[in-house]
Amino acid sequence: MGTDVEDLSAAGGVRTLPAPAGEARRRPARRGPTLLVRLRPWLLLAAPLAVIAVLLLYPIVRVVYLSFQEYGLKEIISGHPRFVGWANYREAVSGDYLWKTVLPNTVLFALVAVAGTVGLGTLVALLLQALGPRMRAAVIGAALVAWALPAVTGTYVWVWIFDPDSGLVRRALQGAGLLGPDGYNWFTDRLSFYAIAELNVIHHSYPFVAVTLFAGLTTVPQELYEAARLDGANAWQRFWRITVPVLRPVFAVVTVLSTIWDFKVFTQVYLMPGGSGTNPDVLNLGVWSYMKAINQNQYGLGAAIAVLLTLVLLAITAVYLRVLFREEEIR
Amino acid sequence: MSGRRSSGWAVAGKYTGAAAVLLFTLFPVWFMLSTAFNGRASSGTDSLLPTHFTLSHFSKALKPGASGGFGQYMVNSAIVTVVVVAATCALALLGAVAMARFRFRLRTTVLVLILVVQMLPAEALVIPLFLQMKDLRMLNSLAGLAVVYTAFALPFAIWNLRGFVAAVPVELEEAAYLDGCSWWRMFRSVLLPLVVPGLVATAAFAFVLAWEEFTFALTFLSDQSRMTVGVGLAEFLGQNTNDWGGLMAASTLVTLPVVVVFVLAQRRLTVGLVAGAVK
Numbered sequence: 001m002g003t004d005v006e007d008l009s010a011a012g013g014v015r016t017l018p019a020p021a022g023e024a025r026r027r028p029a030r031r032g033p034t035l036l037v038r039l040r041p042w043l044l045l046a047a048p049l050a051v052i053a054v055l056l057l058y059p060i061v062r063v064v065y066l067s068f069q070e071y072g073l074k075e076i077i078s079g080h081p082r083f084v085g086w087a088n089y090r091e092a093v094s095g096d097y098l099w100k101t102v103l104p105n106t107v108l109f110a111l112v113a114v115a116g117t118v119g120l121g122t123l124v125a126l127l128l129q130a131l132g133p134r135m136r137a138a139v140i141g142a143a144l145v146a147w148a149l150p151a152v153t154g155t156y157v158w159v160w161i162f163d164p165d166s167g168l169v170r171r172a173l174q175g176a177g178l179l180g181p182d183g184y185n186w187f188t189d190r191l192s193f194y195a196i197a198e199l200n201v202i203h204h205s206y207p208f209v210a211v212t213l214f215a216g217l218t219t220v221p222q223e224l225y226e227a228a229r230l231d232g233a234n235a236w237q238r239f240w241r242i243t244v245p246v247l248r249p250v251f252a253v254v255t256v257l258s259t260i261w262d263f264k265v266f267t268q269v270y271l272m273p274g275g276s277g278t279n280p281d282v283l284n285l286g287v288w289s290y291m292k293a294i295n296q297n298q299y300g301l302g303a304a305i306a307v308l309l310t311l312v313l314l315a316i317t318a319v320y321l322r323v324l325f326r327e328e329e330i331r
Numbered sequence: 332m333s334g335r336r337s338s339g340w341a342v343a344g345k346y347t348g349a350a351a352v353l354l355f356t357l358f359p360v361w362f363m364l365s366t367a368f369n370g371r372a373s374s375g376t377d378s379l380l381p382t383h384f385t386l387s388h389f390s391k392a393l394k395p396g397a398s399g400g401f402g403q404y405m406v407n408s409a410i411v412t413v414v415v416v417a418a419t420c421a422l423a424l425l426g427a428v429a430m431a432r433f434r435f436r437l438r439t440t441v442l443v444l445i446l447v448v449q450m451l452p453a454e455a456l457v458i459p460l461f462l463q464m465k466d467l468r469m470l471n472s473l474a475g476l477a478v479v480y481t482a483f484a485l486p487f488a489i490w491n492l493r494g495f496v497a498a499v500p501v502e503l504e505e506a507a508y509l510d511g512c513s514w515w516r517m518f519r520s521v522l523l524p525l526v527v528p529g530l531v532a533t534a535a536f537a538f539v540l541a542w543e544e545f546t547f548a549l550t551f552l553s554d555q556s557r558m559t560v561g562v563g564l565a566e567f568l569g570q571n572t573n574d575w576g577g578l579m580a581a582s583t584l585v586t587l588p589v590v591v592v593f594v595l596a597q598r599r600l601t602v603g604l605v606a607g608a609v610k
Contacts, residue, residue: 150539152545163575169375266546293461
């Protein structure tokens, strides 16, 4: 490691072919690692790491610190927060609310969203492979537009489609005689609220999976499929016996990334009617934490809930890192 | 793959599938557009087709002083976005070169740190950052928002750009050294021009993040004249009546630049994602 310090070429060389790295090592006029050369990576990293430290690392430390404090309006004014130990955590986990409402909303939503996103993304990727060039371009183009549709505007569109007063679904159902004149508010019921949120999130996030998997599919050697077909394997068997094992790392990455994104979904829930706190049945961990801290000025309790969410995400991230390190040998 | 030998049923299935995907994917976008251009936007079924074509929703939404003046919000978002894109590209390039071209102690630690902070939820960071910005009197400041967005964009930007830097053949750098270039000269004349595609992808990512961000804008901004588009859209929804035509027109204006950036940059973005994260 020490001798590599001044070897500018190692990373790039190892990445592509082993040969250039060896050549680079035989570089003429090899200088000793001066202090400047040894410090160079740190000089480059100083500014970005400083930004990350001040705006991401310090706040995450502070939110943990806050979670052990009573920190409300009174404490803000006096400037003297009180240490309360685990009281905020005890308040968060006591009672039914976390276990019967918030956690199911968060976890079940994420599970369904991940299954829907990866499932639909896989189907679309396989479809792309089977389509001719023109249809393929059309589907990829459409997927890109859905991917680009901002979470905020996308959510408003789905809210408009399901608007209880004059939305398309209400009017269409009433037109077909399937819904009475009083209509129905899909946003008050927890199940239909989250069904709409699932539609929104899957619509927004399946394109990433489809495009990534499609790129992966083009790297699978065609001979494998030919050989399997000669052996009489049908499309179903070819998918599970060839595509899935060969693309396992790609599947792993898109699944873990989707899981992380779907656990911390905020905008799509907050912007739906009732999602900003007025309907306590539909809150998830993120929105609950936000509502307690920012809307109700209970910063300590909000911080404790936020720490719980962060711990869940870090656990999933640990899985992600293991996948990356195992499959790729991160350099 | 098996296109040549498909049976009639398989072809029919293929096209049905493609039609279903296109319908599901494009319907919300279509509905947004047809409502935005529809003179009878107050009813969902009437909004399916823009039978009473009008631009009035757009002109009303953009009129200064009308429901808040969405034009001002777009200007605010544009200012924040330009700053974030420039700062993210500059800082990420420094970090990416350090990570891709140097081997140093703690390198793996820094790499893991970058991957981990990228997963931190905005909901957790918004609480301490709100208190911090309040202490610094930087709530309602576009600069405060830009600084936070840059920090949020950086980890992924470094991670993504690192793949592009690593892909530049080292021989080119070696050649520059042999020609007597200093490291800085080599960086400017050899490395920088070759990672432009990576910078385009990074810029696109930072653009999308800053342009449509919601959580921090919602928390930091209370002054109407400072609102960005993410929070400004809520003004079209009232206590009793919702201006769906205006909301969809403004949503269209917010979506348009993102679609343009996405289409221009997607090839590079996905190549970088796959190259950097998967192989």
